[in-house]
Amino acid sequence: MVGRTAELQIISEKLDLTVSGQAQLIGIVAEAGMGKSRLAAEVIRLARRKGFAGYGGACQSDAINTPYQTWKSIWAHSSALTRTTAEKTNPFAGRRDRRPCA
Secondary structure, three states, X not given: OOOOHHHHHHHHHHHHHHHOOXXXXXXXXXXXXXXXHHHHHHHHHXXXXXXXXXXXXXXXXXXXXXXOHHHXXXXXXXXXXXXXXXXXXXXXXXXXXXXXXX
């Protein structure tokens, strides 16, 4: 990745701190077209090489009023939930005709 050596080095160091038990938070902020997505993709590759699991989500234009929509796929993958798993644990999952009473 051209021109991002310093940023990748800092992030690599943060990942190493995380491995040693020190929680870290990395924010990638820039104007449109500055390469945030490309940098994030490179960070994910770096993290996977260091043994981290990686999950991703995407905003959907038709779900702008749905809270946590972007996180839905991340939570499902990270917790190994599938529609089949949900249907086995909740007989009302995926059904519109019946809802449990509160």
